[in-house]
Amino acid sequence: MHLEDLAEQAAQYRNEEAHIEREVRVCVAASCQSSGSLPVLEALKSACDSRGAGSCKVKGVGCMGLCSAGPLVAVADKDCDLNESVLYRDVTPDDAPDIMAGVCGAPVERLRCPTDQPFFSRQHRIVLEHSGLIDPESLRGYIAVGGYAALIRALTEMTPADVLREVTTSGLRGRGGGGYPTGLKWSTIAKMPPGQKYVVCNADEGDPGAFMDRAVLESDPHRVLEGMAIAAYAVGASKGYVYVRAEYPLAVERLETAIRKARRAGFLGAKVADTQFAFEVEIRLGAGAFVCGEETALMASIEGLRGQPRPRPPYPAESGLWGCPTLINNVETFANIAPIIREGGDWFASIGTEGSKGTKVFALAGKIKNTGLIEVPMGTSLRDIIEVIGGGIPDGRAFKAVQTGGPSGGCIPEAHLDIPVDYDSLKTLGTIMGSGGMIVMDETSCMVDVARFFMEFCMSESCGKCIPCRAGTWQMHALLDTLTKGRGTRADLALLEDLCEVVRATSLCGLGQTAPNPVLSTLRYFRDEYEAKLLPDA
Amino acid sequence: MTQPPARPPLPSDDKRWKLVNATMRRNGYAGHALIETLHSVQDAFGYLDETSLRFVAASLDLPVSKVFGVATFYHIFMLKPKGRHTCVVCTGTACYIKGAGGLIEGLQEHYGIDPGETTADDRLSLLTARCVGACGLAPAVVVDGEVLGKQSADTLVATLEELS
Numbered sequence: 144m145h146l147e148d149l150a151e152q153a154a155q156y157r158n159e160e161a162h163i164e165r166e167v168r169v170c171v172a173a174s175c176q177s178s179g180s181l182p183v184l185e186a187l188k189s190a191c192d193s194r195g196a197g198s199c200k201v202k203g204v205g206c207m208g209l210c211s212a213g214p215l216v217a218v219a220d221k222d223c224d225l226n227e228s229v230l231y232r233d234v235t236p237d238d239a240p241d242i243m244a245g246v247c248g249a250p251v252e253r254l255r256c257p258t259d260q261p262f263f264s265r266q267h268r269i270v271l272e273h274s275g276l277i278d279p280e281s282l283r284g285y286i287a288v289g290g291y292a293a294l295i296r297a298l299t300e301m302t303p304a305d306v307l308r309e310v311t312t313s314g315l316r317g318r319g320g321g322g323y324p325t326g327l328k329w330s331t332i333a334k335m336p337p338g339q340k341y342v343v344c345n346a347d348e349g350d351p352g353a354f355m356d357r358a359v360l361e362s363d364p365h366r367v368l369e370g371m372a373i374a375a376y377a378v379g380a381s382k383g384y385v386y387v388r389a390e391y392p393l394a395v396e397r398l399e400t401a402i403r404k405a406r407r408a409g410f411l412g413a414k415v416a417d418t419q420f421a422f423e424v425e426i427r428l429g430a431g432a433f434v435c436g437e438e439t440a441l442m443a444s445i446e447g448l449r450g451q452p453r454p455r456p457p458y459p460a461e462s463g464l465w466g467c468p469t470l471i472n473n474v475e476t477f478a479n480i481a482p483i484i485r486e487g488g489d490w491f492a493s494i495g496t497e498g499s500k501g502t503k504v505f506a507l508a509g510k511i512k513n514t515g516l517i518e519v520p521m522g523t524s525l526r527d528i529i530e531v532i533g534g535g536i537p538d539g540r541a542f543k544a545v546q547t548g549g550p551s552g553g554c555i556p557e558a559h560l561d562i563p564v565d566y567d568s569l570k571t572l573g574t575i576m577g578s579g580g581m582i583v584m585d586e587t588s589c590m591v592d593v594a595r596f597f598m599e600f601c602m603s604e605s606c607g608k609c610i611p612c613r614a615g616t617w618q619m620h621a622l623l624d625t626l627t628k629g630r631g632t633r634a635d636l637a638l639l640e641d642l643c644e645v646v647r648a649t650s651l652c653g654l655g656q657t658a659p660n661p662v663l664s665t666l667r668y669f670r671d672e673y674e675a676k677l678l679p680d681a
Numbered sequence: 682m683t684q685p686p687a688r689p690p691l692p693s694d695d696k697r698w699k700l701v702n703a704t705m706r707r708n709g710y711a712g713h714a715l716i717e718t719l720h721s722v723q724d725a726f727g728y729l730d731e732t733s734l735r736f737v738a739a740s741l742d743l744p745v746s747k748v749f750g751v752a753t754f755y756h757i758f759m760l761k762p763k764g765r766h767t768c769v770v771c772t773g774t775a776c777y778i779k780g781a782g783g784l785i786e787g788l789q790e791h792y793g794i795d796p797g798e799t800t801a802d803d804r805l806s807l808l809t810a811r812c813v814g815a816c817g818l819a820p821a822v823v824v825d826g827e828v829l830g831k832q833s834a835d836t837l838v839a840t841l842e843e844l845s
Contacts, residue, residue, distance in 0.1 A: 174817050177828035210817025351773030351812035389720065389757055390813055392826075428720055430755030433811060447713035449754040508775035508816035515817050546774065580816075582774045596777055600811070606754075 144409060144416040146295050149286060156287045160221070164198045165246050167191070168217040168228070168275065171203035172361045173393045174354075174515075179235070180214035186236035187216070190243040199246055205362020207275035208263070210515035212256055217275065218246055225275050226263050232256035261531045262513045267494070269502050270478045271518045274362035279397050282404040285365040291410050293484035294369050297376055298418045301484075306377040307333060310480070312488030314500035319345055319436075319473030320548065320577040322499070322566035328470065331460040332378040335468040340380035342371050343464070343471045345441060346387035346394070349433040350549030351600065353580030355504040356474035358516050360387065360394035363478070364401035368424060370477030372415065373484060375422045378470050383424040386441055389431065398426060433550075433604035437652045438471045440606065451608045452652035473578065475504055495521035499565035507533050509582040510540065526560040529583055540585040544668070548577025550597045550604075551657035553664025554590065573664045575657075590669040591676060595623040597661035605654065612655030615646035619662065629676050636673060640666065689739040692732050697725035701733075705740055712741050715751055719758055728759040756811070764799040764806040766844050768837070769823040773812030776820040780833075784820055785809070787834025788841075805841060 169175075169184040187201045200221075207215045207225055212232035219228030231242060231254040238254060245251045258264075268274070277284040285291070297306050311326025332340060344367060348356040360367060371383050387395055402424055405411045413421050427445050434440045435450040442464050444450040463469025479501060483491045492500050499521040505528065508514050512534030519528065529535065529545060536542050544554040553574030555562075562568050566576050584593065602616040622639045625631045643659035643666075650656045666673060688710075691698040704721035708714030718741065722733045729752050738748040752758045770776075770784050785796060788807050792800050799806040815821040818830020822837060829840065 173828065174815055174830075177815055177818055177821070177830050210815075213817070348814065349811065351777075352775045352816050353812075354814040354816055357814040388814075390810060428717065430716055430720065431757035431811070432755050444716065445713070447711075447715035447717075447751070449751055506816060508819060509778045514775075514819075549774070580774075582778060582816075584778060588778060593778075596774070604811070 144295060145299060146292060149292055149295055152283070153287045153289070156283045160200070162197055163200045163221055165200075166219055166221050167199065167201045167242065167246060168204040168207075168219065169201065170205070170207050170213060170215045170275065171279075172206035172358055173391070174206065174210040174358075175213035175215055176393070178213040182236045183214050183216065183234050183239065186239035187242065190239040194243055199243075202278050203280075204276060205274040205279045206271075206358040206516055208266075208271070208516045209256065209513055211513060212515075215256070216242060218242065218250070226258050228258060230256045230258050260534075262515075262517070262534065265523075265527070265532050266518050267502050267520050268518050269482050269494075270359060270366075270475055270504050271362070271516065272482070273366065274358065277363065279362050279364060280400050282365060282401070282408060285363070289485070290365055290481075291369055291416075293481040294372050294376075294410065295416050297373050297484055298416055298420055303333060303377045303379065306373060306484065309483055309488040310377070313479075313483045313491035314488075314495075315476065315479055315483065315491065316499060316566060317473060318475035318479070318503070318578070320551065320575060322576060325472065325476055328460065328472070329374065329378055331458075332380075332468045332470045335461065337379060339382070339465075339467045340378060341464045341467055341469040342375045342378065342380045342383040343441070343445070343469055344371055344383065344385040344474060344477055345436065345438070345471055346385055346391075346474045347429045347436045347441060348388060348391075348474075348578060349436045349604075350551075350578050350580050352506065352508050352546070352582045353549060353578045354506045355516060355579050357391050357394050359474050359478050359504075360391070361397055364394075364398045365405060366481060367398075367474055367477050368401055368405055368411065370480035371424060372411065372422050373480050374470060374472065374477065376420050378468075380470065381421050381423070383422060384427050384445055384464075385424060386427045386429060386435070386445060388429045390429075395426060395428065402426070432606070433600070434606045434652070434654050437654060440652065441471065442469065449606070451606045452654075454651060475579070496563060496565045498567050503564070503576070503579055505579045505581050507581050507583070509546075510536055510585040510588075511583040512537050521565045522563040524561050524563050525555065528564065528581070529560065533583065536583065536585045538585075540587065543584045543586050543588055544590065546574075546582040546584065546593070546661070547580065548575040548660070549580050550600050551575060551653065551660055552577045553660045554584070554593065554668065555664075556668040558668075573667055574660065589627070590665040590672050591623065591627050594662045594665045595620065595627050598623050598658070601654065601658035605658075609649075609651040609655065611646050611649040612651065612658065615642055615650070615655070616658050618642055619646065619659070623662070626673060626676055630678065631676065632678050633680060636677065689736060692736050698736075700725050701737070702740075705737075710741055712743050715741060715743065715748065716755070719748075719752055723758060728762045730760070761799075762803075764803045766804060766825055766841070767806045767808060767823075768841060769808045769810045769813070770796070771813045771815065771819070771821045771823070772809045773816060773819075775816035776812075779819040781820040784822065784832060784834050784837055787838060791838050805844075
C-alpha cells in the first residue's frame with residue numbers, strides 16, 4: 144500500500160460523507176459514559192432519524208476534556224474542531240429534541256458551555272488532536288483524518304535510521320514520568336544485534352489521579368498502535384504488547400477493536416502495508432498492581448509471573464522480555480510519534496522549553512473548578528494551569544498545594560506556582576512530572592494526612608521483594624499515623640526523616656526510591672503543619 | 682522428543698471450564714499465559730477457588746505454589762466468592778481528597794462490613810480500588826461494573842438499597 148492508496152481511501156470516506164454538513168458529537172469515553180452519555184447518544188440518534196435530516200450525523204467520539212461537565216455534546220460543522228463548535232454540558236436524553244432543533248437554528252442557551260474560555264482556548268492539542276472529533280471505533284474515520292499515513296511514510300520512504308533521526312531531533316522525552324530521551328532509548332535497542340526484539344506499550348496507568356492514558360486509549364486507540372508500529376520498524380522489532388490495566392475495561396475493548404481492524408486492513412500483521420515489515424500486537428491485562436508500572440516488574444507480569452522488579456542493569460533495552468531487547472514506552476509517548484513523523488522532528492522541537500519539547504497532557508483533579516484533561520505546551524506555568532485553565536478553586540476557598548507525579552511525586556505550595564512546568568523545573572521543587580496527574584488541594588486539606596495517604600498507598604502496593612521498601616514504608620506509615628493523630632514526638636519526626644533517606648537510597652526499584660517523596664516535599668513546604676501536631680516536649 | 686504433558690480433565694462438566702480452556706489453548710498452554718487464564722477463570726466463575734487454581738496449574742504445567750503466588754500477588758484476583766452485588770469504592774487521590782473515606786465509613790456503618798468483606802446474606806461485597814481513572818467525577822464508585830460519580834454516603838446507600 145502506498146500513500147496514494149491511503150489518500151484515496153480517505154477521499155472515498157469523505158465522499159461518502161460529503162452530504163453531511165453538521166456533526167453532533169457525543170463523548171463516549173468512560174467519564175462521560177459514567178455520567179450517562181450513552182442514553183444521550185441514543186436519544187440524539189433517534190431524534191436525528193425522526194427529523195429525516197440527511198445533512199446531519201450523530202456520532203460517538205472520544206474525550207473532549209472537561210469531564211466534570213459531562214455528558215458533553217458538541218455540535219459543529221464537519222471538519223471543525225472543538226473550539227469552533229457549540230458545546231453543551233450536563234446533557235440529558237430529554238434535551239435531545241432541543242439540541243437537534245438547534246443544530247441548524249439557534250443554539251440551546253440553557254445547556255451551553257462556552258468554548259472561548261481558557262480551558263479550551265489555551266490548549267495546544269497534539270496527542271489529543273483527534274480526541275473528541277473522531278469515532279474511536281472507526282478505522283476509516285481515523286484514516287480520513289490522516290491516520291496511518293505516518294506509518295506508511297516511514298515504511299516506504301524512510302529507513303529505520305531516518306525514523307530514529309526524526310525522533311531524536313524532536314527531543315521527545317518519555318511521557319511515563321522518567322523523561323528519558325525517547326530517541327536515545329530507541330537508538331540503543333536499534334543498535335542491539337538483529338533477532339527477536341519487542342515493543343511494549345505501558346498502559347498500566349497506576350498513578351492515582353491520572354487518567355491521560357485511559358483517555359487516549361479510549362479516544363484514539365489507532366494512534367497508539369501507529370506509534371508502536373513505527374517504533375517497531377525503527378528498532379527492528381516484530382512483536383508488540385500493550386500492557387493495560389484491567390480496571391479500564393472500555394479502553395481494553397476499544398483497543399481490541401482497533402487491533403482487529405488494523406490487522407484486517409493490513410496495518411498490522413505479516414506484511415504491513417504490503418512491505419516486508421511484520422508487526423503483531425497483543426494485549427496483556429494487568430491485574431491491579433501499582434508496581435507493574437515499573438518496567439522490569441511489568442515485563443515479569445507479561446511473562447506471567449508476580450510483578451516484582453529486578454535490579455537494573457541489564458536494562459530492558461539489552462535484556463527485556465524473555466531476555467530479548469525490549470523497548471518500553473508509555474501510551475502518551477507512542478501517541479506523539481505519528482505527528483513527529485508527519486510534521487518532522489524540528490516542528491516538534493519548536494514547541495515547549497529548552498529541555499522539554501512538545502506538549503504534555505495533564506489530568507486536573509481534586510479541588511478545582513474544571514476537572515478533566517488538558518494538553519498544554521511544556522513550560523506553561525502552574526498558575527496558568529490551575530487558575531486560568533483550571534478555573535481556580537471552587538467554593539471561594541484558598542489554594543493550598545498541587546500534587547504532581549502521584550505517589551512518586553510531591554506537593555507544590557502557592558509560592559512556587561509561577562514556575563514553568565517541565566521535567567527539570569519540577570525536579571528542583573522536589574517533585575516530578577510523573578505521568579501528568581495534578582491533584583489540587585484547598586485549605587481544608589491537611590498535608591500530614593495527605594502524606595499518610597500516599598504512604599499507605601506505597602505500603603500496600605510494595606511488592607515486598609526488598610526490605611527497605613517492604614518494612615520501611617510500613618514504619619513510615621505507622622509514624623505518620625501517630626503524627627496525624629497528634630500523638631507524635633519530635634523524636635518520631637526525626638526518625639521519619641531518617642527513614643525517608645534510607646528508603647530512598649536503598650530500595651530496589653522506583654516505587655521504594657520515590658515513596659518518601661510525598662513526605663519529603665510536604666516536610667519541605669509544610670513543616671509547620673507537622674510541628675503543630677507534635678506533643679509538647681517533655 | 683519430549684511429549685507435551687497430558688492435559689488434566691476438566692474439573693466438572695460445567696460449561697464455563699471450556700472458556701478457561703479456550704484461553705489456555707489460544708496461548709498455546711504457555712506458562713506466561715497464567716495471568717490471562719486467571720482473568721478468564723475469574724470472569725467465568727467470579728473468583729478463584731482451590732479447584733480452579735489446581736486445574737490451571739496442571740494445565741499449564743506450573744507448580745501450584747506459583748499459581749497461588751501469582752493469584753495472591755495481584756489485587757484483582759479474589760479467592761473468596763463475591764456477593765450478588767459489588768460496590769468498589771475508588772480510593773485514588775482525587776477521590777480521597779473529595780471524600781472517599783466518608784463513603785467507606787457510610788457503608789461500614791450501614792452494612793456493618795469492612796472493605797474486602799461481604800454481607801452475611803451474600804447480597805453485597807464492599808471492595809476498594811486504587812483509582813478507577815474517573816477522577817473528574819470524584820468521589821467515584823463502581824457498582825456492579827458501572828461507574829457512578831460524585832457520590833455521597835447517602836446517595837450511595839440509596840443506590841445500593843435499590844438493587845434487587
